[in-house]
Amino acid sequence: MDVQEAVTEGTASVDNGEVKRDGRKQFSMGPSDILEGKLIYDGSVHADGRVEGEVRVSGNIDVASGANVKALLEGANVTLKGQVEGMVTARDKLTLGKNARLSGDIQVRRLQIDDGATLNGHVRMGDFEQQASGQ
Amino acid sequence: MTLSSRRPASRLATPVPAENGSNGQRNSVVLGPNDRLVGELYIEGDLRVAGTVEGNLEATGDIEIAGAGKVNGDVTAYNRLTVGSDASLIAGDVRVARLTVADGAKFSGKVSMGKVAVEPSKPAEPEPVLVEATPVAKPVPVKPVSVKTEPVKPVPVKAVPVKPAAAKPAAVKPFEQKGKRR
Structure with a gap:
């Protein structure tokens, strides 16, 4: 799993997929990209292609419709449009788009599920900050 | 305790009628904002909850928790479950074919989606x-x-x-x- 690890200050080397948007860093993957391992990132991530492992970001996570993700995801706002297998934590809001397929437990403050999305897992909502501080 | 005193013994074998109301229309039950149900409800048709429910709900059609509706219990909808933006669903198990949750809704529970997940739901419920x-x-x-x-x-x-x-x-x-x- 620990094939690759990108830590906040060291991510400048990943200039291939990094763009600035609204003054915040964004790590952007393409449909043919593969990320395996653990990514801790001070910014937002646009996930596409294949992701396996763990992704924890200070910003938002956006999973594209064609993406295949088998990973733990943690971000402020998490938007899923593709297929995700794994636990998802949204410190603010989790959105499941109409084509999203999520299999895993989720922990959120706010939740929106669009018609057509598929969810199998346990949903925890509410006193998220208390639970997070205990981790 | 229970609004519906009639429950088919073998639900799986029971065909889901599209129209089973007395006037030939699809059956529908509405619990208004001041209505309160404590117990268990099985309905062949649709259910709309704008009031308070403490107990388990099961409908062969759609279930909508609308307005300031609050449901505290397991929910099984053979078709669609909709939770409105001001509504609340605190459940143990949620078994539905389709699910829509509006932003702002309170929602928690174990969600199982898909036809496979809905049909084998047969908890022993002798209450009716x-x-x-x-x-x-x-x-x-x-x-x-x-x-x-x-x-x-x-x-x-x-x-x-x-x-x-x-x-x-x-x-x-x-x-x-x-x-x-x-």
């Missing part, structure tokens, strides 16, 4: 049977003859769903009386 058994006291003095022959089956044409159940308890009654005489 108990509800049917309670009104036995009334039919016993009316038709004591039916105890031996049990010609009760053609009777339920009167659309009283409770009557078929009266046949078995009625047969039990004489035995209880014998016991008292001893």
